[in-house]
Amino acid sequence: MIILCFENKGYFFEISDIAEFVKVERRKQRGSATLNTYDYILINIVKQLCKQQKKLIYLINSKNFKTILSNLIEVDAKISDYLFFLINCRFETDKEVIECVESVEKDALRDYYCGLNFSDNINNYKLIVHTTKY
Known part of the structure; x- marks a missing residue:
């Protein structure tokens, strides 16, 4: 695993419309792109x-x-x-949103490194990329 900065690489903070990004990714999976109030709660967390x-x-x-690099990661x-949960899950209750937040707070770093081998669009925006190119 290598930390790289590519000229044409995007970063999460460069996504101009998080809600639209989620909708597009949901459509790619042939899911409903409709966002509800619970989705927007999580989208606002992502924006922050x-x-x-x-x-x-x-x-x-x-x-x-x-210290800053650790915090950034x-x-x-x-x-x-x-974003993974927003794209792949439907949130219909406050309880589901709370469980999502708790899961992210607990498992985000572990999930992050495991997910580097996946070829989803989320990986295109991560600070750390998995590559065989040097």
């Missing part, structure tokens, strides 16, 4: 995490590199998990 991620990038310097992992 994207703002946090962008802020962390601006704060990074040689003195805080290790953690935020990236949470965004990735939330």
Whole structure:
């Protein structure tokens, strides 16, 4: 696994419309693209995490590199998990949203690294990419 920065690579905070991104990815899976109130609760969490991620990038310097990079990867992992759940699941109750948030808080980093081998569109936006190219 290698940390790379590609000129044409996108990052989560560069997605201009998170809701539209989720709809497009749902359509690709032949699912309903309709978003409900519960989806928008999670989408708003993703938006806040994207703002946090962008802020962390601006704060990074040689003195805080290790700490900020660790925080960036953690935020990236949470965004990735939330988007995965938004694309692949339907939330119909407050309880389901709470369970999703708890799951992301608990398992995001583990899921993040496991998911690097998947070929879904979410991986195109992760800070860390799995590649065989050097």
